[in-house]
Amino acid sequence: xxxxxxxxxxxxxxxxxxxxxxxxxxxxxxxxxxxxxxxxxxxxxxxxxxxxxxxxxxxxxxxxxxxxxxxxxxxxxxxxxxxxxxxxxxxxxxxxxxxxxxxxxxxxxxxxxxxxxxxxxxxxxxxxxxxxxxxxxxxxxxxxxxxxxxxxxxxxxxxxxxxxxxxxxxxxxxxxxxxxxxxxxxxxxxxxxxxxxxxxxxxxxxxxxxxxxxxxxxxxxxxxxxxxxxxxxxxxxxxxxxxxxxxxxxxxxxxxxxxxxxxxxxxxxxxxxxxxxxxxxxxxxxxxxxxxxxxxxxxxxxxxxxxxxxxxxxxxxxxxxxxxxxxxxxxxxxxxxxxxxxxxxxxxxxxxxxxxxxxxxxxxxxxxxxxxxxxxxxxxxxxxxxxxxxxxxxxxxxxxxxxxxxxxxxxxxxxxxxxxxxxxxxxxxxxxxxxxxxxxxxxxxxxxxxxxxxxxxxxxxxxxxxxxxxxxxxxxxxxxxxxxxxxxxxxxxxxxxxxxxxxxxxxxxxxxxxxxxxxxxxxxxxxxxxxxxxxxxxxx
Amino acid sequence: xxxxxxxxxxxxxxxxxxxxxxxxxxxxxxxxxxxxxxxxxxxxxxxxxxxxxxxxxxxxxxxxxxxxxxxxxxxxxxxxxxxxxxxxxxxxxxxxxxxxxxxxxxxxxxxxxxxxxxxxxxxxxxxxxxxxxxxxxxxxxxxxxxxxxxxxxxxxxxxxxxxxxxxxxxxxxxxxxxxxxxxxxxxxxxxxxxxxxxxxxxxxxxxxxxxxxxxxxxxxxxxxxxxxxxxxxxxxxxxxxxxxxxxxxxxxxxxxxxxxxxxxxxxxxxxxxxxxxxxxxxxxxxxxxxxxxxxxxxxxxxxxxxxxxxxxxxxxxxxxxxxxxxxxxxxxxxxxxxxxxxxxxxxxxxx
Numbered sequence: 001x002x003x004x005x006x007x008x009x010x011x012x013x014x015x016x017x018x019x020x021x022x023x024x025x026x027x028x029x030x031x032x033x034x035x036x037x038x039x040x041x042x043x044x045x046x047x048x049x050x051x052x053x054x055x056x057x058x059x060x061x062x063x064x065x066x067x068x069x070x071x072x073x074x075x076x077x078x079x080x081x082x083x084x085x086x087x088x089x090x091x092x093x094x095x096x097x098x099x100x101x102x103x104x105x106x107x108x109x110x111x112x113x114x115x116x117x118x119x120x121x122x123x124x125x126x127x128x129x130x131x132x133x134x135x136x137x138x139x140x141x142x143x144x145x146x147x148x149x150x151x152x153x154x155x156x157x158x159x160x161x162x163x164x165x166x167x168x169x170x171x172x173x174x175x176x177x178x179x180x181x182x183x184x185x186x187x188x189x190x191x192x193x194x195x196x197x198x199x200x201x202x203x204x205x206x207x208x209x210x211x212x213x214x215x216x217x218x219x220x221x222x223x224x225x226x227x228x229x230x231x232x233x234x235x236x237x238x239x240x241x242x243x244x245x246x247x248x249x250x251x252x253x254x255x256x257x258x259x260x261x262x263x264x265x266x267x268x269x270x271x272x273x274x275x276x277x278x279x280x281x282x283x284x285x286x287x288x289x290x291x292x293x294x295x296x297x298x299x300x301x302x303x304x305x306x307x308x309x310x311x312x313x314x315x316x317x318x319x320x321x322x323x324x325x326x327x328x329x330x331x332x333x334x335x336x337x338x339x340x341x342x343x344x345x346x347x348x349x350x351x352x353x354x355x356x357x358x359x360x361x362x363x364x365x366x367x368x369x370x371x372x373x374x375x376x377x378x379x380x381x382x383x384x385x386x387x388x389x390x391x392x393x394x395x396x397x398x399x400x401x402x403x404x405x406x407x408x409x410x411x412x413x414x415x416x417x418x419x420x421x422x423x424x425x426x427x428x429x430x431x432x433x434x435x436x437x438x439x440x441x442x443x444x445x446x447x448x449x450x451x452x453x454x455x456x457x458x459x460x461x462x463x464x465x466x467x468x469x470x471x472x473x474x475x476x477x478x479x480x481x482x483x484x485x486x487x488x489x490x491x492x493x494x495x496x497x498x499x500x501x502x503x504x505x506x507x508x509x510x511x512x513x514x515x516x517x518x519x520x521x522x523x524x525x526x527x528x529x530x531x532x533x534x535x536x537x538x539x540x
Numbered sequence: 541x542x543x544x545x546x547x548x549x550x551x552x553x554x555x556x557x558x559x560x561x562x563x564x565x566x567x568x569x570x571x572x573x574x575x576x577x578x579x580x581x582x583x584x585x586x587x588x589x590x591x592x593x594x595x596x597x598x599x600x601x602x603x604x605x606x607x608x609x610x611x612x613x614x615x616x617x618x619x620x621x622x623x624x625x626x627x628x629x630x631x632x633x634x635x636x637x638x639x640x641x642x643x644x645x646x647x648x649x650x651x652x653x654x655x656x657x658x659x660x661x662x663x664x665x666x667x668x669x670x671x672x673x674x675x676x677x678x679x680x681x682x683x684x685x686x687x688x689x690x691x692x693x694x695x696x697x698x699x700x701x702x703x704x705x706x707x708x709x710x711x712x713x714x715x716x717x718x719x720x721x722x723x724x725x726x727x728x729x730x731x732x733x734x735x736x737x738x739x740x741x742x743x744x745x746x747x748x749x750x751x752x753x754x755x756x757x758x759x760x761x762x763x764x765x766x767x768x769x770x771x772x773x774x775x776x777x778x779x780x781x782x783x784x785x786x787x788x789x790x791x792x793x794x795x796x797x798x799x800x801x802x803x804x805x806x807x808x809x810x811x812x813x814x815x816x817x818x819x820x821x822x823x824x825x826x827x828x829x830x831x832x833x834x835x836x837x838x839x840x841x842x843x844x845x846x847x848x849x850x851x852x853x854x855x856x857x858x859x860x861x862x863x864x865x866x867x868x869x870x871x872x873x874x875x876x877x878x879x880x881x882x883x884x885x886x887x888x889x890x891x
Contacts, residue, residue: 241850242852242853246853260850260853262850262851262853262854262856263853263854265854266854266855324651324652325651328651328655328675329654329675385831385836386831392831392836393675393676395836396646396676396836396837397651397676399646399837400646400647400649400650400651400676400677402646403645403646403647404647410646410835411835411836411837412748412749412835413749413831413835413836414748414832415745415832418745418748
């Protein structure tokens with residue numbers, strides 16, 4: 001136990017000593033808002049895990065702050081033939097155990113992904129399209145798909161490459177089959193967690209991974225790119241908002257993820273701190289039940305589902321004052337949404353082309369009366385209360401606004417795990433949730449949230465409102481086959497416009513992700529909300 | 541020492557005592573019935589139901605203190621605690637009439653009035669928020685009054701129901717003895733070996749939110765306390781002469797248990813149940829604070845505190861602080877009244 005005075009003196013002494021040290025010797029301490037469930041890059045397709053993975057394991061294709069694709073382990077890629085993509089790999093890359101990186105490591109990785117034991121969420125979403133490989137030379141890789149598949153470069157940016165040689169496998173002997181490649185001495189998830197298998201090509205090496213305590217990374221001295229600016233990175237799980245901010249203010253950490261909105265004003269006023277924020281790829285939306293008659297959480301109607309009437313859906317959409325929610329509940333740290341992906345991202349409309357629905361309570365009431373509900377009806381809005389920024393408050397504000405257009409609205413808020421299992425059982429007539437576009441383009445939310453449910457094609461996986469519009473499905477299917485970027489973008493925009501004109505779903509706002517840090521460092525906000533120490537730089 | 545001197549065997553036919561017992565019984569039934577009506581959300585006869593509730597509670601208290609009032613009011617703190625408890629109960633019971641806004645009616649809220657400091661008015665000046673508003677534009681004063689009502693009624697109802705269950709189980713175990721007693725008491729031990737907040741959290745996670753569900757969860761985590769206490773008291777009472785005398789008279793078992801044994805087990809029950817009401821309020825507030833209690837559109841004190849908690853660091857203290865003060869006041873006054881009751885009713889402390 002050190003006395004506060006001594007600790008303060010020590011901090012002062014450290015603060016005085018830091019400028020004297022060479023920059024490269026510095027340590028970066030990060031307060032994480034949510035903790036990775038594992039250090040295994042393929043165990044759990046979850047934001048915090050993917051964020052951690054990018055420090056140690058790299059993928060063929062990288063993504064920049066706006067989720068645009070950038071070269072990483074592949075220097076370039078182009079479509080070949082009818083249904084293939086050729087990736088030209090870097091020749092100067094070695095794994096941290098010294099083994100060289102080549103095309104066979106990619107095949108080994110894709111082989112491991114479907115068979116990770118006990119995985120809560122596999123990466124097969126992103127490898128499922130691959131039907132075969134061709135390896136003309138060890139640094140050229142051709143991935144084959146069943147049909148033309150424009151999203152392949154985006155999808156290979158989501159999983160990290162592990163080494164075949166480090167696990168005692170000669171990659172050239174692997175017989176790849178989408179059903180599985182046999183037993184190839186895959187490292188166990190536990191081996192990644194105790195760092196013995198944490199052998200990657202990334203800018204950092206994993207020194208320790210202890211759940212609940214923290215993660216320590218050290219600089220990879222043999223990194224092929226520019227060396228990381230930090231000798232050592234410590235990531236502390238500080239999942240409660242208050243302690244996270246307090247740790248930053250007290251100087252225990254240098255950077256925190258997601259400082260709570262209500263404290264941003266205060267943090268901005270502090271000259272020793274810096275707050276950056278950027279629009280994220282996550283939209284908060286309300287999904288409506290298009291299918292069940294009668295719908296489970298609608299009251300005061302006789303055996304019909306009023307949400308099947310487009311006038312009712314429009315009334316519910318224009319009855320919400322998005323700007324008020326953004327200003328009052330989100331503290332200005334959000335952007336009103338007109339579709340499912342913010343302007344500037346692939347497949348989204350340009351700023352102003354598809355603006356958020358205009359708040360018009362009078363017209364909403366008129367529409368309800370026209371649809372035969374002059375006195376409204378009762379509806380319960382389901383929401384998680386610990387998943388999205390101020391989620392339960394936003395849902396309550398929506399219920400408040402619906403109440404004002406004559407709907408007897410109330411809110412059913414529950415913890416995320418309960419909420420999602422109830423949602424997946426179609427217990428809600430209307431529910432609020434969020435969708436972050438993992439691929440950073442429009443096909444992700446359209447495919448997951450609005451395409452007609454079809455498990456075989458992976459369509460409508462999260463379409464728990466059971467919306468179905470064959471014309472939109474066709475546009476989306478066409479887009480997913482179109483390799484030409486401009487044509488694909490136009491198809492995606494048309495599909496999005498069609499769904500919005502049908503009031504299929506009610507977009508509320510795009511989350512804006514804030515980071516707070518010492519004024520001596522800087523970080524460019526990322527749309528995918530990841531905090532990557534490699535990109536945290538000393539301020540200019 | 542002989543306890544029977546202090547708590548004499550039930551007198552054969554004592555008219556005034558019988559009258560009080562009937563009055564107390566009626567008052568208790570009225571309290572439970574009206575609480576049930578109010579909790580089930582029936583809007584019929586709301587105001588009369590609340591008046592009956594208040595009268596019932598006062599009568600119960602009067603019956604309890606009959607003949608012992610001077611001992612109960614032996615110091616200023618007793619007057620103070622009783623007055624503040626009575627005030628809070630009246631505020632809670634007549635929240636509908638007293639509060640400037642119905643904080644549970646979403647139509648009366650406007651998020652544009654959100655997070656206003658105490659003393660602000662609405663945009664058109666129609667209403668003043670004396671204690672400020674939370675982020676939904678809910679008047680904190682109204683929220684506290686309604687929240688007090690939720691907290692108090694949920695706790696009193698859950699405590700009474702848990703007490704009934706506990707008493708039945710405890711008396712039955714003591715009277716039946718043998719294997720039945722062992723089984724029942726092992727269940728009680730098992731239940732008491734878990735922290736009640738943990739059990740309640742798990743139950744609420746399984747049930748979902750709702751007033752009815754929180755009452756059920758609170759009953760489930762509380763009945764065991766009463767069962768254990770009642771069994772202990774009943775065991776020691778059952779060995780006394782007046783029970784033997786009753787047996788000797790050939791009275792049927794139910795008359796011995798309910799007419800003789802049970803009334804003599806009541807005093808310790810009253811003491812724990814008073815303290816237990818305060819505990820239940822804290823438990824309910826904790827559950828709501830943790831986000832598994834009452835529906836978010838009908839906040840109790842705990843949920844009001846939770847809603848404002850995130851704004852404490854940013855200086856918007858009123859959202860959490862005033863509901864916190866109200867919670868403190870109600871729990872403290874119940875505990876003080878409970879302490880006085882214990883001193884008044886416990887024969888061992890009589891000197």
